[in-house]
Amino acid sequence: MKSHVLRPLYVVIGIIALVLIIRGFIVPKDFGVYDRGYMYSWYRKSNEDEWKAFKVKHRSSEYCKDCHTDKYSSIMQTPHAIIQCENCHDPAIDHPENPPKLSINKSREQCLRCHSYLPYPTSNRANIKAIDPDNHNPDIECVMCHNPHKPSLEGFKK
Amino acid sequence: MITRRDFIKYSLQGAAAIAIPALTIEILNPSKLFASKDTKKVRWGFLVDTQKCVGCGFCVRACKLENEVPYDANVSRTWVERYVVTKDGRVLTDSPKAARDGFTRNDPAGINIKKGDIEKAFFVPKLCNQCENPPCVQVCPVGATYQASDGVVLVDRKWCIGCGYCIMACPYGVRFFHPVYRTAEKCNFCYHRITKGMKTACVQACPFGARLIGNISDPNDEVGRIIRTERVTVLKDEYGTKPQVYYRGLSKEVR
Ligand code: SF4
Ligand code: SF4
Secondary structure, eight states: HHHHHHHHHHHHHHHHHHHHHHHHHHHHHEEEEOHHHHHOOOOEEEHHHHHHHHHHOOOOHHTTTTSSSHHHHHTTTSSSGGHHHHHOOOOBBBTTTTTOOOOOOHHHHHHHHHBBBBOOOGGGEEEOBOOOOOTTTSSSOGGGOOOOOOSGGGGOOO | OOOOOHHHHHHHHHHHHHHHHHHGGGGGOOOHHTTTOSSSSOEEEEEEEETOOOOOOOHHHHHHHHOOOHHHHHHSSSEEEEEEETTTSSSSEEGGGGGGOOSSSSSSSGGGOOOGGGEEEEEEEOOOOOOOHHHHHHOOSSSOOOTTTTEEEEEEETTTTOOOOHHHHOOOOOOETTTTOOOOOOSSSSSHTTTTTTTOOHHHHHHTTTTEETTSSSSSSSHHHHHHHOOBBTTTGGOOOOSOOOOOOOSSSOO
C-alpha cells in the first residue's frame, strides 16, 4: 500500500502510544486490581492509608477521666453517666494542648434533645423522664435549676 | 546496509513496541490480582436498634464534627429519620437538618399529631450500608470509589472526578457532594477510628447504645452474634446489594 494512505494511521497509532506511555508514568504503581477483581476493587491502595491517617477528634470520656476525676466520678453516679463528655463539651481533639479550653453547651435545646416529651410508642423516647417545653419554665435555661453533672434537683445547691 | 535513518526508525519502533505493553498491561496482570490478599479476615458490620434510638441526634452532631462535614450545610454522612404512623394509616416521616439538633417537638413533617392518634412512632438512624455488592463501586468510571478488603467502601478524593455516577447508583441515597472538597462523600464507618480499634464517632456518642459496630467475621463479636442469632433486617434487600448495616425492630413503613 502507498505510504500516503498509511501515514495518518501511523500518526494515530503514534498518538495512542504516546498517551499510553504518559499514562504509564502518571498512574501510581499501587493503582491496580485487588482482592475482589475489576468490578469491586480497582483502586489506589495507598488511599486506604490516607483515610487511616485522618485526624481523630472525639476521644471519649475515658480520655477525660484522668484529669477531670471529680467531674467524671460525680457524673458516673447519675443517669447522665451514659452521655459522653464530648456531647456537651465539643470534641477534645488535642485538648489540653490545643484547643486548651473546650466550649460548654448549656442551652435549653441541648437538654430538650432527650427531655422534651414525645409520646412515641415503640421507641424508648417515651420512657425518658421528660417535660413539656411549652409549660415547664419556658424561656429559662435548664442549668438554672439542674446541674447536668448531678441532674436531680436534690443535688442542686443554691 | 542499514541507513542511519532506518536504524533510528527501527530502534524507536522497537522501543515503543516494548514500552507500550510494559506500561499499559500492568493493570490487567492476573498475578497481581490476588497479591495483596489479607489472610486475617476482617468484615466491618453495623447494627442499629430502632427501639433504643430516642432521636437525640448526638450521633449526627458527632459525625459532622469528627468527619469535617460542614456543620450548617444541608448534607450529612448519617442522619436519623422519624416515623409517625397514625391510627388512620398515614405515615409521616421527617429528618430536619439530618436530625443534627435532635427531635424536640411532636410535629412530624410539620404536622401536629395528637397523642391519641398515634399508632406507632420511632426513629431510624441511617448511614452508608457498606454493601457487599456495592453498585456505587461498580459504576465509578475511574476507580475512585472502591471496596477495601475489610468490606468498607471508601472514596479516593484525589481520583474522584465528581461525575456523580455513584450518587445516582446508590439505592439508599447516602451519597452527596462534599461542599468543600467537591468530591463524592459518604460514611466510611470512621475508617480512621475503626482501624485503630476505636468505635465510630456516632457509636461512641450515642448514649443509648442504639448503634453498634463490630468485626462480624470474628466469632466472638457481639454484632456478629446478634446478626446470626436474632431477627434482623436490612434495607431494600431486593436490590441484591447485600447491605452490612442491620436493623433490629425495623417495621414495614421504613424504606
Ligand atoms: S449504601 Fe450506597 S454508597 Fe454505601 S456501599 Fe451501598 S451503594 Fe455504595
Ligand atoms: S445518638 Fe443514639 S439515640 Fe440519639 S439519635 Fe443517634 S442513634 Fe438515636
